[in-house]
Amino acid sequence: MTADPAEYSGRLRRVQQRMQGQSLAALVVCDPANIFYLTGYDAWSFYTPQCLVVPACGDPHLFLRAMDAVGAVALCNVAAERIHGYPEDLVHRPDTHPFTWIATAARALIPAGEPVGVEGDANYFSPRAYFALADGLPANRLVDAGELVNWVRLIKSPYEIGQLRIAGAIAEHAMRTACERIEVGRRQCDLVADILTAQTTGTAGHGGDFPAIVPMLPTGDGSGTPHCTWTDRPFRDGEATTIELAGVYGRYHAPLARTVMLGEPPQRLAEIAKITAEAMQATLAEIRPGATGACVHRAFDEVIRPHGLRKDSRLGYSIGIGFPPDWGERTVSLRREDTTELAAGMAFHVILGMWMDGWGYELSEPIALTPDGFERFTNLPHELTIRR
Amino acid sequence: MTADPAEYSGRLRRVQQRMQGQSLAALVVCDPANIFYLTGYDAWSFYTPQCLVVPACGDPHLFLRAMDAVGAVALCNVAAERIHGYPEDLVHRPDTHPFTWIATAARALIPAGEPVGVEGDANYFSPRAYFALADGLPANRLVDAGELVNWVRLIKSPYEIGQLRIAGAIAEHAMRTACERIEVGRRQCDLVADILTAQTTGTAGHGGDFPAIVPMLPTGDGSGTPHCTWTDRPFRDGEATTIELAGVYGRYHAPLARTVMLGEPPQRLAEIAKITAEAMQATLAEIRPGATGACVHRAFDEVIRPHGLRKDSRLGYSIGIGFPPDWGERTVSLRREDTTELAAGMAFHVILGMWMDGWGYELSEPIALTPDGFERFTNLPHELTIRR
Numbered sequence: 043m044t045a046d047p048a049e050y051s052g053r054l055r056r057v058q059q060r061m062q063g064q065s066l067a068a069l070v071v072c073d074p075a076n077i078f079y080l081t082g083y084d085a086w087s088f089y090t091p092q093c094l095v096v097p098a099c100g101d102p103h104l105f106l107r108a109m110d111a112v113g114a115v116a117l118c119n120v121a122a123e124r125i126h127g128y129p130e131d132l133v134h135r136p137d138t139h140p141f142t143w144i145a146t147a148a149r150a151l152i153p154a155g156e157p158v159g160v161e162g163d164a165n166y167f168s169p170r171a172y173f174a175l176a177d178g179l180p181a182n183r184l185v186d187a188g189e190l191v192n193w194v195r196l197i198k199s200p201y202e203i204g205q206l207r208i209a210g211a212i213a214e215h216a217m218r219t220a221c222e223r224i225e226v227g228r229r230q231c232d233l234v235a236d237i238l239t240a241q242t243t244g245t246a247g248h249g250g251d252f253p254a255i256v257p258m259l260p261t262g263d264g265s266g267t268p269h270c271t272w273t274d275r276p277f278r279d280g281e282a283t284t285i286e287l288a289g290v291y292g293r294y295h296a297p298l299a300r301t302v303m304l305g306e307p308p309q310r311l312a313e314i315a316k317i318t319a320e321a322m323q324a325t326l327a328e329i330r331p332g333a334t335g336a337c338v339h340r341a342f343d344e345v346i347r348p349h350g351l352r353k354d355s356r357l358g359y360s361i362g363i364g365f366p367p368d369w370g371e372r373t374v375s376l377r378r379e380d381t382t383e384l385a386a387g388m389a390f391h392v393i394l395g396m397w398m399d400g401w402g403y404e405l406s407e408p409i410a411l412t413p414d415g416f417e418r419f420t421n422l423p424h425e426l427t428i429r430r
Numbered sequence: 431m432t433a434d435p436a437e438y439s440g441r442l443r444r445v446q447q448r449m450q451g452q453s454l455a456a457l458v459v460c461d462p463a464n465i466f467y468l469t470g471y472d473a474w475s476f477y478t479p480q481c482l483v484v485p486a487c488g489d490p491h492l493f494l495r496a497m498d499a500v501g502a503v504a505l506c507n508v509a510a511e512r513i514h515g516y517p518e519d520l521v522h523r524p525d526t527h528p529f530t531w532i533a534t535a536a537r538a539l540i541p542a543g544e545p546v547g548v549e550g551d552a553n554y555f556s557p558r559a560y561f562a563l564a565d566g567l568p569a570n571r572l573v574d575a576g577e578l579v580n581w582v583r584l585i586k587s588p589y590e591i592g593q594l595r596i597a598g599a600i601a602e603h604a605m606r607t608a609c610e611r612i613e614v615g616r617r618q619c620d621l622v623a624d625i626l627t628a629q630t631t632g633t634a635g636h637g638g639d640f641p642a643i644v645p646m647l648p649t650g651d652g653s654g655t656p657h658c659t660w661t662d663r664p665f666r667d668g669e670a671t672t673i674e675l676a677g678v679y680g681r682y683h684a685p686l687a688r689t690v691m692l693g694e695p696p697q698r699l700a701e702i703a704k705i706t707a708e709a710m711q712a713t714l715a716e717i718r719p720g721a722t723g724a725c726v727h728r729a730f731d732e733v734i735r736p737h738g739l740r741k742d743s744r745l746g747y748s749i750g751i752g753f754p755p756d757w758g759e760r761t762v763s764l765r766r767e768d769t770t771e772l773a774a775g776m777a778f779h780v781i782l783g784m785w786m787d788g789w790g791y792e793l794s795e796p797i798a799l800t801p802d803g804f805e806r807f808t809n810l811p812h813e814l815t816i817r818r
Binding site: 084085086087088089108109110112113114116117129130131133134135136139160162163164165166167168169170171172173186188189229230231232234235238239242243244248249250251252255256258260263264266267268269270271272273274354355356359366367368370372373375377378379395397399400 | 472473474475476477496497498500501502504505517518519521522523524527548550551552553554555556557558559560561574576577617618619620622623626627630631632636637638639640643644646648651652654655656657658659660661662742743744747754755756758760761763765766767783785787788
């Protein structure tokens with residue numbers, strides 16, 4: 043449990059208000075980031091089914107595997123009598139599912155006849171879990187409540203912005219380490235060990251938490267594939283590496299991407315680096331309350347289009363709390379089609395990933411919107427890093 | 431892509447044989463470990479929807495986000511014409527889902543009227559994905575094929591046992607590092623950095639891969655909660671820490687757990703350590719082809735019961751390939767209720783986690799069954815480690 047009680051009660055109130063708007067008698071929350079947001083519960087227990095049942099009014103109930111339920115009261119704001127452990131023999135069984143037990147136990151908490159919301163696209167909520175829940179709540183209709191809690195998370199409190207600032211300091215430290223320690227002949231895995239050390243030791247005042255995504259560093263021929271992790275092959279002279287990592291503090295993520303060239307950069311790479319830095323300036327200049335992803339994308343596009351370039355993937359996404367496998371919030375994206383009005387307190391990873399045929403270039407900034415513009419969480423140059 | 435072509439063709443053949451047994455025209459595989467098993471595809475792209483469509487006969491098709499599809503041909507055994515990228519603007523959209531696109535594209539590959547298998551409880555296959563797939567394949571009926579590919583993975587090939595041996599060497603190195611570097615006053619996160627470094631640098635010959643679960647090290651008051659990760663608080667004199675980690679090589683996992691005491695162990699801890707070491711000997715002595723989880727559990731129980739102890743959670747589970755959030759295969763568990771006959775080539779994490787009221791003790795061994803017994807992948811003493 044990390045935040046103060048008023049922070050949690052405000053979060054719950056906003057979730058229950060949205061639930062009311064959808065006439066939900068209860069919401070079954072499975073996304074570990076959403077459970078953490080509402081309760082502070084943080085353990086690597088999400089590999090077996092678990093959920094928070096949020097009633098229309100009143101306090102939520104947490105359902106965990108028995109082994110995890112025992113000590114959970116010390117880890118979150120849920121009172122012991124509202125933490126329920128399902129029996130150990132239900133774990134990974136082909137003939138039954140923990141959500142059958144959970145549905146039976148939750149039935150008393152949910153008025154019959156009323157719709158119950160689920161997170162239809164959450165990680166760690168499977169179709170089998172869905173059907174077990176539906177069968178176990180025959181007097182209720184399940185409805186996909188969309189990313190209801192995720193949307194409440196969109197505007198960060200001052201406390202959350204503070205967590206993101208610390209995460210930003212850790213991200214900057216990790217990226218500096220990466221850019222300094224990469225060298226020709228060194229194994230990729232050895233550089234990654236240095237990055238992980240920087241992420242985890244953090245700063246003297248603030249130790250780092252585990253990232254929702256491990257460092258990704260596509261290099262050489264593979265640098266056109268953004269989500270490659272690493273191998274034990276050495277870095278080679280004449281090759282570029284894109285590095286994407288996050289600083290993490292108390293589950294809040296500040297992701298950051300840069301590109302490093304070992305040796306003399308080919309002209310096409312030097313050019314794309316220059317254009318991307320210019321595009322980043324133009325993109326950031328549009329970010330303020332009242333703008334939309336569409337305006338931001340237009341500013342970016344106006345810089346790259348004259349160079350014959352195009353980019354189909356989004357320019358960024360909302361960030362905050364993250365659990366594996368993703369540090370994005372799955373709500374607002376900075377792209378042509380997004381019409382959400384940006385507002386103070388939103389936080390984004392603005393990432394310009396330029397994916398060419400067989401190679402790539404990445405430059406990013408984690409930021410938050412302020413009343414009249416934005417705040418950067420890291421402070422590193424926007425140029426291509428060259429190690430000769 | 432890590433294994434040789436014959437390895438992959440044998441895996442596909444065994445999966446298609448099982449599919450035939452269930453009369454499936456196709457199987458939609460979403461579990462990243464299963465996709466890796468069949469194709470070698472390995473990237474942190476599973477945070478957006480992806481799947482491998484395995485037809486009843488013939489070669490599978492891989493569906494990924496466009497950004498990931500571009501370079502995927504270099505990462506796996508799937509030919510370029512069988513890799514399909516869905517448009518970037520479908521990522522994290524509230525009004526549509528990538529599986530709608532995937533279903534439309536896959537329709538031509540699947541005979542109408544035939545049942546199509548899905549992995550109903552796989553990670554990264556959500557209810558919304560399921561319903562989009564069902565709607566997009568109106569001429570087919572979706573059936574939960576259970577853990578079909580996972581069961582094929584149960585018996586490891588000599589190549590896979592070789593990967594697990596390397597993973598075991600890395601696990602042993604990481605655990606030795608953890609037990610040597612833990613000390614009173616040191617921040618938990620600083621010890622974790624050393625563990626991560628050992629896991630990632632691996633050995634001189636074999637660099638380590640990322641683990642499906644980060645190191646877990648519940649300590650002091652929290653040592654009764656098995657899946658706690660770490661904080662930036664210092665280790666304290668008079669407190670025990672249980673450490674669970676994995677050595678990972680080419681996605682194969684050898685998990686390992688030990689308990690370390692800083693200072694003089696309380697009598698109850700020393701006693702449980704002694705009983706658990708004895709129980710481990712008894713448990714391992716039962717592991718051989720022809721035994722079942724039930725026999726193994728009985729041998730364990732006969733050691734602990736006279737001491738007034740009981741353990742409801744399983745004593746182990748099948749291991750091999752792992753992707754976040756789990757390094758278990760979700761098939762055979764070593765427990766009372768499991769009647770699967772053990773066989774040569776199966777690999778297990780035998781983990782004796784003794785969870786008491788507010789404290790815990792862990793001791794484990796990653797092993798594989800041989801024709802007449804078992805092979806250990808690590809070689810560390812079974813005693814409580816005491817750092818005075």
